[in-house]
Structure formats: C-alpha cells, structure tokens
Amino acid sequence: MLAASDRETDVVLIGAGIMSATLGVFLRELEPSLSIQILESLGDCAQESSDAWNNAGTGHAANCEMNYTPQRPDGSIDISKALQVNVEFDLSRQFWSYLVGLGAIADPRSFIHPVPHMSFVHGAENVAFLRKRFKAMSAHHCYEGMEHTESPAQIAEWAPLVMEGRSGDEPVAATRIITGTDVDYGALTHLLVSHLVNQPGCAVHYNSCVTGLDREQGGRWRIEVRDAASGETRSVRAKFVFIGAGGGALPLLEKSGIPQGRGYGGFPVSGIWLRCDDPEINKRHHAKVYGKAAVGSPPMSVPHLDTRVIGGRHSLLFGPYAGFSSKFLKHGSLLDLFESIRPANVKPLLSVARDNFDLTEYLVGQVLQSEGHRLAALDEYFPKADPKDWRLQVAGQRVQIIKPDVKRGGLLEFGTELVGADDHSLVALLGASPGASTAAFIAISVLEKCFAGELTASAWLPKLKQIIPSYGVSLIDDADFSRQIRAATAEVLKVDNIPQPAARAPMAAKRA
Numbered sequence: 272m273l274a275a276s277d278r279e280t281d282v283v284l285i286g287a288g289i290m291s292a293t294l295g296v297f298l299r300e301l302e303p304s305l306s307i308q309i310l311e312s313l314g315d316c317a318q319e320s321s322d323a324w325n326n327a328g329t330g331h332a333a334n335c336e337m338n339y340t341p342q343r344p345d346g347s348i349d350i351s352k353a354l355q356v357n358v359e360f361d362l363s364r365q366f367w368s369y370l371v372g373l374g375a376i377a378d379p380r381s382f383i384h385p386v387p388h389m390s391f392v393h394g395a396e397n398v399a400f401l402r403k404r405f406k407a408m409s410a411h412h413c414y415e416g417m418e419h420t421e422s423p424a425q426i427a428e429w430a431p432l433v434m435e436g437r438s439g440d441e442p443v444a445a446t447r448i449i450t451g452t453d454v455d456y457g458a459l460t461h462l463l464v465s466h467l468v469n470q471p472g473c474a475v476h477y478n479s480c481v482t483g484l485d486r487e488q489g490g491r492w493r494i495e496v497r498d499a500a501s502g503e504t505r506s507v508r509a510k511f512v513f514i515g516a517g518g519g520a521l522p523l524l525e526k527s528g529i530p531q532g533r534g535y536g537g538f539p540v541s542g543i544w545l546r547c548d549d550p551e552i553n554k555r556h557h558a559k560v561y562g563k564a565a566v567g568s569p570p571m572s573v574p575h576l577d578t579r580v581i582g583g584r585h586s587l588l589f590g591p592y593a594g595f596s597s598k599f600l601k602h603g604s605l606l607d608l609f610e611s612i613r614p615a616n617v618k619p620l621l622s623v624a625r626d627n628f629d630l631t632e633y634l635v636g637q638v639l640q641s642e643g644h645r646l647a648a649l650d651e652y653f654p655k656a657d658p659k660d661w662r663l664q665v666a667g668q669r670v671q672i673i674k675p676d677v678k679r680g681g682l683l684e685f686g687t688e689l690v691g692a693d694d695h696s697l698v699a700l701l702g703a704s705p706g707a708s709t710a711a712f713i714a715i716s717v718l719e720k721c722f723a724g725e726l727t728a729s730a731w732l733p734k735l736k737q738i739i740p741s742y743g744v745s746l747i748d749d750a751d752f753s754r755q756i757r758a759a760t761a762e763v764l765k766v767d768n769i770p771q772p773a774a775r776a777p778m779a780a781k782r783a
C-alpha cells in the first residue's frame with residue numbers, strides 16, 4: 272500500500288541519471304519545502320549513460336575536443352563554442368564544491384581526479400591547424416596555461432605510449448592543459464541521489480517505469496507508473512515534471528502530448544570502447560588524448576586514449592567506435608526507434624536521412640568493423656598496443672536530436688535541448704552532448720525556463736548565488752573572477768590549477 276505522499280508530490284523527476292539527480296539537488300537546496308520523487312525503471316541509479324563505463328568520464332571543458340573549434344572559411348579558428356562549453360563546466364565545478372562544503376560529498380576523490388587534457392595530431396595540415404588553434408585559445412584567460420609543442424620528445428614526455436613505436440618521419444603536434452579532469456559520473460550520481468533522498472519529502476522509486484503522462488484539469492500531471500517486477504500500475508500526481516530519462520526522454524515527451532514536442536525525432540548511436548586494466552601499462556599514461564574526427568563521423572565519435580579512475584582503479588579506455596542499434600537505451604527495446612515514429616516526425620526523419628549520407632556511410636563502416644580494424648584505429652594513438660591487453664566494453668546509447676525545420680524538413684543536432692510546455696509545468700531534456708559535464712548548466716537552464724518567477728532577490732536568487740558564486744557573471748568576459756573561481760574550486764575538488772603570480776581573495780558571490 273502506497274502512502275498518500277507517494278501519490279501526490281510537487282516534483283517528479285523521471286530517470287535516476289546525473290541530470291535528474293543534479294536538478295533534484297538544486298531544487299531542494301533552493302526550496303527545502305519541495306517534495307520530490309524520482310521514478311526510475313531500473314533497479315538502481317546511474318545504470319544507463321551516467322554509469323562510469325557507459326561514458327568517457329571526460330570533464331568536458333572543451334580543452335582538447337577539436338570539434339568545438341572549427342576552422343572558418345578564411346582559415347581562422349572559431350573558439351566561441353569552446354568558450355561556452357568551458358565556462359559551463361565551471362558551473363558544475365562550483366556546484367560540486369558547494370556540495371563538498373555542505374558535507375554531502377565527503378571526499379571529491381570519490382568522483383573527480385586531475386587528468387591532463389591533450390589534443391594530438393599528425394600530418395602537416397593538422398599540425399598547422401593545431402598551431403593556429405593553440406594561438407587563438409591560449410590568448411584567452413579561460414585557456415591560460417595551455418601548452419603546445421611540435422617536438423616528438425616533448426609529446427613523449429607528456430604521453431609516452433602515444434609516441435613509442437612511431438617512425439619519426441611524420442610531423443606531429445600536441446597541446447596540453449593540466450587542469451583537465453576525469454569524472455566518474457556514476458559515483459557522482461549515487462552521491463547526489465543519496466543526498467537528496469535522505470531529506471524528508473524526497474524519495475527515489477526503483478523498478479518504476481513511467482508509461483504515460485496526462486494533463487489533469489487544474490494543471491497537474493498524472494504520471495502512470497508500472498512496477499517492473501510485479502507489473503502492477505499506479506499513478507503519481509505532480510505540479511512539475513522533469514523528463515530526465517536520457518534516451519527514454521523522446522518517447523515520454525511524445526506521450527505528454529505537449530505541442531512543443533511535435534515533430535521531434537531521435538537517431539540512436541551506440542558505442543564501444545576498448546579497455547585495458549593492466550596496471551603496468553596504465554601507470555605509463557596519465558592524460559586524455561583526443562584526436563581529430565574522421566570525415567563524416569559525428570562529433571562525439573572523436574577517438575581518444577584516456578586515463579580512467581573508477582572505483583579507485585586506474586584503467587585505459589580507447590574509442591569510441593560508433594555503431595547503430597535501434598534501441599534508445601542500453602536496457603531498451605529494439606522497437607524503440609520504430610515506436611517513436613509519428614506522422615509529425617516522418618518528414619524530419621526522412622530529411623535527415625537524405626541530408627546526412629556521410630554519417631550513414633560512417634556508421635555502416637563502423638558497424639562492419641572487424642577486430643583488426645578496431646586495433647588499427649588504436650594503433651594510431653598507441654602504436655605498441657598489444658591486442659591481448661585490451662577487451663571490448665559496451666558504452667551507453669546516445670539519441671541524437673532530430674528537430675523539425677521549416678526550410679530543410681528536419682535537422683540532426685548533436686547538442687542537448689530542453690523542450691518544455693508553455694506553462695513551464697513539464698520539460699524534457701533531449702540529446703547528450705557535451706553531456707554530464709554540463710549537468711549544472713542544464714539544471715540552471717531548467718530553473719530559468721520553468722522557475723523564473725522564483726529566481727528573485729526575495730526568493731531563490733541569494734541561495735543560487737551561494738551555490739554558484741558566478742551566477743549572473745560571464746566568466747568568458749571577467750578574467751579575474753574566472754581565475755578566482757577556478758582557484759577556489761580546484762582547491763576544494765583537489766584538482767590541478769594554473770598557478771597565479773599573486774594570491775587572490777577567496778571565492779565569494781559577485782554582485783552582477
């Protein structure tokens with residue numbers, strides 16, 4: 272028998288991944304009287320994309336991911352997207368630091384570790400690109416401390432495995448920034464969920480699959496839930512619903528029937544890593560080394576050789592190798608893609624299929640890859656890799672957004688998007704990049720979109736500035752404050768910082 276409080280709540284968060292967990296903690300810190308329920312179809316939190324091995328664990332600050340710094344037709348490098356992603360990560364760092372200060376996270380080393388971020392290229396054209404990219408980025412305070420080299424010896428010092436076994440005939444180049452991080456988003460999600468549900472009025476219900484969403488007279492949402500074990504159904508009523516169901520968000524958005532969701536579709540891309548757990552090899556690599564994407568490949572399939580720290584153990588990860596599966600979730604159904612097709616999204620889906628032949632060709636190539644092809648790709652980053660040291664690890668599913676477009680019929684997007692009801696009572700998060708790293712930015716965007724009336728000086732704003740001292744200030748424009756925030760969060764999170772000549776004042780909220 273369910274308690275009345277289980278049938279009636281202020282907030283329902285669908286899905287127990289990093290996004291719902293982050294939003295739930297923000298909401299509860301800002302409004303301690305809110306009742307919050309998380310409904311999760313699986314038996315624990317962080318079992319889909321947020322699980323440590325289902326993603327790469329990069330604290331995406333656009334340090335090393337070259338897809339965020341495209342070359343303009345005139346040859347110059349556009350770093351605007353990189354700067355945006357870079358400062359979005361500052362929001363997550365502040366949020367996590369706040370939680371450490373609160374005691375909700377006892378030791379930051381349980382989820383975040385300092386790991387330098389490197390970009391590595393070979394071939395004259397790519398070397399020239401990286402040189403220009405470095406010049407543009409290192410001139411900005413957000414990338415202070417970025418290093419660049421075209422010396423094979425220097426790269427070998429930074430990342431020996433990447434250089435051993437190379438002929439030395441080809442030009443190579445690398446950049447490095449020591450402030451990079453590896454993040455175990457699975458461990459972090461567990462910490463956030465347990466902090467949340469330890470508070471009165473908050474609960475997580477596992478094995479609770481949301482099957483329907485209906486608008487009631489009076490504006491509340493009735494959420495239909497099926498118990499995965501018993502098959503029994505029940506309903507929960509809520510004033511506000513966040514669909515943070517990862518790949519499962521699109522079908523739920525469709526079920527909500529809100530007109531803003533009309534025409535959206537999803538394109539699933541699966542992923543595989545190669546993983547090495549040999550401590551003798553792993554102790555010789557301490558970096559996340561990102562390369563350049565192959566022509567036609569989606570931006571998130573840029574190959575990288577990464578240090579991972581999961582559950583206190585060091586591993587190496589290489590990949591991802593993209594693939595195609597019609598499932599929207601790793602634990603999903605092969606029917607997911609087909610069941611998401613509606614009359615309103617047929618045109619966008621067909622237009623995207625017509626306009627993205629390169630991507631289709633790339634994915635077909637990836638699906639047909641043999642083990643030999645996979646090892647050849649690894650060879651480019653670790654020429655002396657021995658196949659016997661590596662094993663396959665299946666990554667999470669990503670569902671890329673297909674959105675309706677008046678001109679072209681439909682567009683394929685690689686970012687994330689919040690799609691919400693007009694009255695702000697429900698919002699769904701679609702897409703997966705830059706991903707978990709920007710969970711705090713996404714949570715703040717939900718607050719701004721759906722709770723704007725509460726973000727005032729007499730309501731939630733003072734507390735929000737306590738959690739995010741830079742709220743309302745552009746860290747892209749304010750160099751001093753950016754340095755101050757980074758120094759303070761680096762100290763709390765025990766990650767590396769670029770040393771500054773003079774001691775700076777402790778972090779405090781700045782008046783916007």
Ligand SMILES: Cc1cc2nc3c(=O)[nH]c(=O)nc-3n(C[C@H](O)[C@H](O)[C@H](O)COP(=O)(O)OP(=O)(O)OC[C@H]3O[C@@H](n4cnc5c(N)ncnc54)[C@H](O)[C@@H]3O)c2cc1C
Pocket residue numbers: 285286287288289290291310311312313316317318319320321322325326327328329330331456479480481482515516517518519520523542591600666667668669700702703704705706707708709
């Ligand atoms: C291969 C790969 C590599 C990545 N690398 C990085 C990286 O290096 N850095 C980074 O920051 N991000 C990365 N990401 C992205 C990141 O993992 C995701 O953005 C993030 O984990 C999404 O979190 P989420 O909470 O939205 O979704 P998820 O973690 O997928 O959680 C969604 C939850 O909703 C539940 N659910 C679904 N449908 C229902 C339903 N009907 N009822 C109840 N529950 C439901 C699911 O079971 C799941 O637990 C990567 C992703 C992939 C796939």
